[in-house]
Amino acid sequence: MTGRGTDEPLLSVRGLGVRYGDAVTALRDVSVDVPQGGIVAVLGSNGAGKSTLLRAISGVLTRQAGRMTGGEIRFAGERIDGVGAERRVKSGIVQVPEGRRVFAHLTVQENLRAGRYGNPKGKRPGDLERVYDLFPVLGERRSQAAGLLSGGEQQMLAIGRALMAEPRLLLLDEPSLGLAPKIIDRIVDLLREIHGQGTAMLVVEQNAAVALELADHAYVLSVGEVAIEGAAERLRGDDRVRRLYLGGEPDEEIAATIPGDVRGGMP
Amino acid sequence: MAQLLSMLVEGASLGAVYALVALGIVVIYKSSSVVNFAQPSLLMFGTYVTASAYSLHGLSFWVALPLGVAAAAVLAVLVDRVLVARFRRTQAVVAASIMTIGVDVVLLTEVDRRIGSQILTTGDPWGNEVVRFLGIGVAEARIAALVVSALLLVLFQLWLHRSDFGVAMRATAEDPETASLMGIRLGRVSATAWAVAGALAVCAGLFIVAYPSPGLDTSVEAVALRALPAAIIGGLDSTTGAIAGGLLVGLSEVLVRGYGEHLAFLGQGFEEAAPYVLMLVVLLARPAGLFGIREAVRV
Numbered sequence: 189m190t191g192r193g194t195d196e197p198l199l200s201v202r203g204l205g206v207r208y209g210d211a212v213t214a215l216r217d218v219s220v221d222v223p224q225g226g227i228v229a230v231l232g233s234n235g236a237g238k239s240t241l242l243r244a245i246s247g248v249l250t251r252q253a254g255r256m257t258g259g260e261i262r263f264a265g266e267r268i269d270g271v272g273a274e275r276r277v278k279s280g281i282v283q284v285p286e287g288r289r290v291f292a293h294l295t296v297q298e299n300l301r302a303g304r305y306g307n308p309k310g311k312r313p314g315d316l317e318r319v320y321d322l323f324p325v326l327g328e329r330r331s332q333a334a335g336l337l338s339g340g341e342q343q344m345l346a347i348g349r350a351l352m353a354e355p356r357l358l359l360l361d362e363p364s365l366g367l368a369p370k371i372i373d374r375i376v377d378l379l380r381e382i383h384g385q386g387t388a389m390l391v392v393e394q395n396a397a398v399a400l401e402l403a404d405h406a407y408v409l410s411v412g413e414v415a416i417e418g419a420a421e422r423l424r425g426d427d428r429v430r431r432l433y434l435g436g437e438p439d440e441e442i443a444a445t446i447p448g449d450v451r452g453g454m455p
Numbered sequence: 456m457a458q459l460l461s462m463l464v465e466g467a468s469l470g471a472v473y474a475l476v477a478l479g480i481v482v483i484y485k486s487s488s489v490v491n492f493a494q495p496s497l498l499m500f501g502t503y504v505t506a507s508a509y510s511l512h513g514l515s516f517w518v519a520l521p522l523g524v525a526a527a528a529v530l531a532v533l534v535d536r537v538l539v540a541r542f543r544r545t546q547a548v549v550a551a552s553i554m555t556i557g558v559d560v561v562l563l564t565e566v567d568r569r570i571g572s573q574i575l576t577t578g579d580p581w582g583n584e585v586v587r588f589l590g591i592g593v594a595e596a597r598i599a600a601l602v603v604s605a606l607l608l609v610l611f612q613l614w615l616h617r618s619d620f621g622v623a624m625r626a627t628a629e630d631p632e633t634a635s636l637m638g639i640r641l642g643r644v645s646a647t648a649w650a651v652a653g654a655l656a657v658c659a660g661l662f663i664v665a666y667p668s669p670g671l672d673t674s675v676e677a678v679a680l681r682a683l684p685a686a687i688i689g690g691l692d693s694t695t696g697a698i699a700g701g702l703l704v705g706l707s708e709v710l711v712r713g714y715g716e717h718l719a720f721l722g723q724g725f726e727e728a729a730p731y732v733l734m735l736v737v738l739l740a741r742p743a744g745l746f747g748i749r750e751a752v753r754v
């Protein structure tokens with residue numbers, strides 16, 4: 189179960205290639221590491237391949253007619269790219285999908301019970317209460333349909349649902365999407381708290397400010413390839429990142445240094 | 456008045472039985488978006504196993520019953536695992552649904568061949584007693600069908616809404632990809648749905664062939680088929696709808712037959728067409744069925 193050495197990353201993606209159908213190549217030779225207990229960010233604009241990366245790690249590409257064309261994915265030293273999605277969840281990789289995807293017709297509590305399915309230890313006394321302690325608002329709404337929650341509450345529910353499986357690595361796909369700045373701050377605080385309890389994280393974001401504030405290390409994906417990689421602090425100061433993802437003026441010359449950048453290009 | 460009351464009781468009884476079969480179609484649809492047109496053949500197969508165990512091999516009903524239920528459940532899981540699962544990977548739910556028609560035809564042909572011209576009884580404990588109350592007489596078997604079916608329907612709803620597995624099944628119905636991200640095994644959810652559908656079909660089949668019906672013969676499959684309009688009337692993705700649809704089909708069938716002489720202008724045997732006419736009327740008004748969310752035409 190545990191990695192062989194302490195310096196070995198918890199998650200290691202090497203040379204990953206992904207295609208959808210026969211025509212669309214979504215990822216090309218992507219390598220990403222998440223160290224034990226670390227927080228790693230993946231930045232990129234629309235269509236860069238961020239969600240595809242997380243789908244490949246979770247093992248749910250086939251539902252979208254996607255498949256790995258190369259590379260390998262290791263978790264805690266074990267090859268996982270051949271095993272089913274549910275085994276990956278049981279081994280400790282749990283995803284909070286893009287757009288939250290709460291089960292709208294199920295109650296808040298039923299959503300959490302659905303999340304418990306991936307817990308390798310199964311049902312345990314007080315497991316729901318632990319999530320309610322972290323997100324008191326969910327406790328107050330436990331018997332309400334999840335579809336009636338606000339966007340921020342749904343994001344909390346999506347995170348709480350993932351926590352029910354007691355992940356060692358949490359994959360977060362654009363947790364700030366569509367939320368007010370105040371709510372984003374709250375989510376970031378909660379993620380820090382969860383991280384403090386020992387959960388590693390891979391955070392995918394278009395909002396670079398949020399991601400770089402949270403992460404120790406970051407990658408920038410551009411049209412399916414890793415364009416920039418480095419310590420989060422360094423990327424915060426990187427001209428290209430500042431201009432492209434931190435709200436600076438888009439600069440054609442700088443954009444051109446990122447291979448095949450597609451801002452505003454593809455639908 | 457007495458005639459109407461007795462028709463209502465009979466219709467409700469028949470409707471509850473249809474609801475069991477329709478529920479199987481709905482639970483499979485919810486768990487994998489596949490419409491199981493093979494449900495009548497699963498009913499025929501399991502009922503045949505029970506009836507032949509009793510009539511041809513001399514086993515008691517209480518041994519023959521679990522045999523038939525288990526046989527249909529196992530066969531249903533096999534159909535799911537061997538045939539339907541192939542389509543699931545690529546989400547080819549329309550192709551999978553149409554394939555179940557093939558399963559239905561093949562299986563019915565084999566069961567029909569074995570039944571031949573026999574009429575097999577199941578040795579069920581209801582016998583041919585008639586219960587009299589409020590000035591009407593109703594076959595004991597029909598009362599039993601109503602009571603047992605209602606009980607099964609309640610148990611099923613409790614299971615779906617209270618148990619962890621029920622939560623997994625409803626989560627899968629709503630968003631299969633996210634359900635699998637939660638560690639829910641879609642293959643297992645689907646296989647369970649098929650097993651339950653097979654078992655429910657046989658429970659219904661045993662009541663369909665009970666008194667006053669003479670027993671199991673090849674005409675029973677036409678009766679079983681009426682569960683399909685029942686499922687669609689209620690809404691393919693609603694278990695409450697399956698129950699409502701079953702009751703509507705059962706009641707309309709019995710009432711049309713009972714008032715046959717007033718409806719003679721519609722032609723002989725209109726009761727057989729009534730469920731389908733009802734289905735068309737409901738779909739015109741509500742394309743998703745009475746309780747459905749997703750439109751049935753989307754399959």
Ligand SMILES: Nc1ncnc2c1ncn2[C@@H]1O[C@H](COP(=O)(O)OP(=O)(O)OP(=O)(O)O)[C@@H](O)[C@H]1O
Pocket residue numbers: 208209212213214232233234235236237238239240241252253286394
């Ligand atoms: N199911 C699919 N079938 C075909 N192509 C797909 C599919 N899903 C994604 N793609 C393509 O793969 C590429 C990467 O998509 P992906 O969803 O991973 O991007 P993303 O970085 O998550 O974008 P966003 O920020 O908009 O969520 C895009 O070109 C997209 O059009």
Ligand SMILES: [Mg+2]
Pocket residue numbers: 238239240286361
């Ligand atoms: Mg995405």
